Amino acid sequence: MAVYQRTYQRYDGRMLSLDTRLLALARFTFEDMRKSRILGPVFYVGLIWPMVSLLIVYLHHNLDALRMMDVGVNQLLAIDKRFFYVFLSFQSTISFFVAALAGPGLISPDLANGALSSLLARPVRRTDYVLGRLLPLAAMLSLITWVPGLVIFLLQTSLVGWDWFTANWRIAFGLFAGGMLWVAVLSLMAIALSAWVKWKPVAGALMFAVFFIAAALGEILNALLETRWGHLVNMRTLMATAWAWLIEGKATGGSGFGLFYVFENQEIPVSAAFAMLALFCLLCIRLLAIRIRGVEVVR
Amino acid sequence: MPAIIELDQLQVTLGKRVILKGLQASLTGKSIGLLGPNGAGKSTLINTLLGYYQPSGGTARVFGMDIRNQARDLRALIGFMPENDSFIARMSGVRFVRLMAELSGLPPAEALERAHEVFYYVGLGEQRYRPIGTYSLGMRQMTKLAQAIVHGPRLVILDEPTNGLDPMARKRMIQLVREIHAQEGVHLIISSHLLRDVEECCDQVLILKDGAVAAFCDLERERIANRNVFELELKNDAGAFVTALALQGCDAAWSGNGRVRMVLPDGHERREIFQLAATHNVQIRSMHRRRDSLEDLFLKAME
Numbered sequence: 001m002a003v004y005q006r007t008y009q010r011y012d013g014r015m016l017s018l019d020t021r022l023l024a025l026a027r028f029t030f031e032d033m034r035k036s037r038i039l040g041p042v043f044y045v046g047l048i049w050p051m052v053s054l055l056i057v058y059l060h061h062n063l064d065a066l067r068m069m070d071v072g073v074n075q076l077l078a079i080d081k082r083f084f085y086v087f088l089s090f091q092s093t094i095s096f097f098v099a100a101l102a103g104p105g106l107i108s109p110d111l112a113n114g115a116l117s118s119l120l121a122r123p124v125r126r127t128d129y130v131l132g133r134l135l136p137l138a139a140m141l142s143l144i145t146w147v148p149g150l151v152i153f154l155l156q157t158s159l160v161g162w163d164w165f166t167a168n169w170r171i172a173f174g175l176f177a178g179g180m181l182w183v184a185v186l187s188l189m190a191i192a193l194s195a196w197v198k199w200k201p202v203a204g205a206l207m208f209a210v211f212f213i214a215a216a217l218g219e220i221l222n223a224l225l226e227t228r229w230g231h232l233v234n235m236r237t238l239m240a241t242a243w244a245w246l247i248e249g250k251a252t253g254g255s256g257f258g259l260f261y262v263f264e265n266q267e268i269p270v271s272a273a274f275a276m277l278a279l280f281c282l283l284c285i286r287l288l289a290i291r292i293r294g295v296e297v298v299r
Numbered sequence: 300m301p302a303i304i305e306l307d308q309l310q311v312t313l314g315k316r317v318i319l320k321g322l323q324a325s326l327t328g329k330s331i332g333l334l335g336p337n338g339a340g341k342s343t344l345i346n347t348l349l350g351y352y353q354p355s356g357g358t359a360r361v362f363g364m365d366i367r368n369q370a371r372d373l374r375a376l377i378g379f380m381p382e383n384d385s386f387i388a389r390m391s392g393v394r395f396v397r398l399m400a401e402l403s404g405l406p407p408a409e410a411l412e413r414a415h416e417v418f419y420y421v422g423l424g425e426q427r428y429r430p431i432g433t434y435s436l437g438m439r440q441m442t443k444l445a446q447a448i449v450h451g452p453r454l455v456i457l458d459e460p461t462n463g464l465d466p467m468a469r470k471r472m473i474q475l476v477r478e479i480h481a482q483e484g485v486h487l488i489i490s491s492h493l494l495r496d497v498e499e500c501c502d503q504v505l506i507l508k509d510g511a512v513a514a515f516c517d518l519e520r521e522r523i524a525n526r527n528v529f530e531l532e533l534k535n536d537a538g539a540f541v542t543a544l545a546l547q548g549c550d551a552a553w554s555g556n557g558r559v560r561m562v563l564p565d566g567h568e569r570r571e572i573f574q575l576a577a578t579h580n581v582q583i584r585s586m587h588r589r590r591d592s593l594e595d596l597f598l599k600a601m602e
Contacts, residue, residue, distance in 0.1 A: 007478065008478050008482060009482070010484060011405065011409070011449075011450055012451060013405070013409055014406060014409070015375075015403075015404035015405065016404045016405070017404075018372075018404070020404075021401075021402050021404070024402055024407075025398075025402065028394075109387050110387060112388060113384045113385065113387065113388055114381065114383050114384050114385045115385055115386055115387045115395075116385075117351075117383070118399060118446055118447075119399075119402065120351070121374060121377065121378075121379035122375075122399065123371045123372065123375040123402075123403065123404065124371075124374075124402050294346070294351040295351045295352075
């Protein structure tokens with residue numbers, strides 16, 4: 001249909017396969033995320049520590065550079081499990097801010113003016129729609145959590161040798177699995193809140209509430225009931241427990257760094273931590289399933 | 300003619316309420332009107348055809364595809380213009396329509412080209428870069444139409460397309476719908492409260508009432524049937540004239556207040572009626588073809 005003709009003609013050209021629809025939606029979502037003025041700088045802040053970590057690993061194996069800088073190897077951070085645990089904790093804290101900035105705007109604009117009834121009238125499943133909105137955020141979070149973690153791990157392996165890899169493979173596994181777990185929890189929470197809360201600042205504030213107010217409630221429960229099970233609602237302790245087990249093979253009190261730590265003498269079972277995280281993810285999926293519909297069901 | 304839509308004892312239950320009660324129909328028209336009062340089940344039927352609601356009994360087939368297990372493939376053939384607002388406020392019109400085209404399967408470059416073209420087609424060419432949130436109601440209606448036709452669907456479903464439009468915009472919308480209707484291979488379903496819209500655009504009409512089929516009407520056939528139906532307004536006593544009409548083979552009924560409804564048999568001309576009236580000293584003050592068949596049908600169906 002040529003513009004100058006302005007008459008309706010059916011499109012009879014090439015059509016892409018049904019599986020590519022998800023990618024189209026993901027691309028549009030990513031383009032929208034790129035328009036944010038704050039998100040970009042925060043994301044780049046998330047790349048600073050990985051760069052510093054790469055430099056530390058490099059310096060560990062470059063005595064000439066150390067000599068020039070007049071720095072001893074012992075003065076550098078040791079490249080061990082603790083190094084990667086701290087890396088994951090620190091990067092996860094930044095990724096939380098990225099999710100709080102990007103997440104609330106993912107679905108709420110589609111719900112505000114009923115765009116879902118047009119979007120889902122296309123050959124797109126509800127899961128395709130959710131994944132199309134979620135994947136760009138998950139990819140962004142991955143790029144500042146487990147992806148650079150694995151790059152640092154591989155650099156260390158290449159510089160030290162295969163023996164180091166076989167002795168420390170669990171770190172790589174922990175970085176990948178722990179990072180993916182965090183990205184899944186964070187992305188699902190951000191997108192579920194976006195589906196239920198119309199105002200972006202409120203949705204962002206609710207993300208902080210889930211992390212900090214729930215943790216405070218857990219502490220109150222612990223104090224009142226003289227128990228440790230209140231930590232089950234503390235997302236930071238749950239993640240710290242899961243990461244400690246994934247990277248170090250055990251979750252002992254005092255593990256963790258920054259926002260994420262396991263309390264001394266108040267450890268919760270690893271299985272309970274994983275169960276709570278799984279429950280939380282299922283709750284988010286359920287919230288999405290209720291909200292993401294082509295048409296509001298009035299019963 | 301193969302059925303475009305077949306409703307086979309289609310039943311839809313939402314919660315404990317049965318909304319569609321075993322609909323049975325075979326719709327073959329190129330343009331099908333859905334009529335009915337509020338709550339009759341028009342929108343529920345459309346939403347069920349789109350796969351938004353699962354049937355609780357029976358099924359429906361569109362182009363022979365079952366809505367129960369081929370909903371996704373079916374939606375690739377459908378363009379849907381919803382009744383209510385349906386847009387992303389911060390997006391420009393052309394980007395929104397492009398997104399819809401890509402979700403329907405068009406490659407990105409073609410989707411962008413089609414989005415521009417279709418925006419010109421609906422008359423919003425100059426406004427296509429503005430965020431949809433800044434559009435007027437009429438412009439939003441046109442944007443909804445644009446996104447419904449951008450991918451060249453075989454079936455276009457329009458839910459209350461003229462809602463909230465001023466007379467000029469309504470006329471433009473009807474004109475666009477008729478142009479789409481004229482395209483080969485495109486079928487339309489138009490749900491509306493407005494009988495005039497349906498009458499102007501549709502060949503067949505399905506009238507729903509309380510979730511059931513109240514009437515089904517082939518408008519084209521009705522138009523042909525009504526071609527020879529006339530209503531006359533007479534002056535003077537018309538008893539003898541009506542009798543004379545009957546003797547000429549016309550089926551005529553006199554309502555007593557000077558009005559006569561008659562069917563002119565094939566092979567006769569209107570001139571003969573005037574000659575007969577003159578013979579009986581009856582003055583014909585008005586004579587017109589019966590046009591309000593859909594309204595009659597609708598009112599009859601609602602009784």
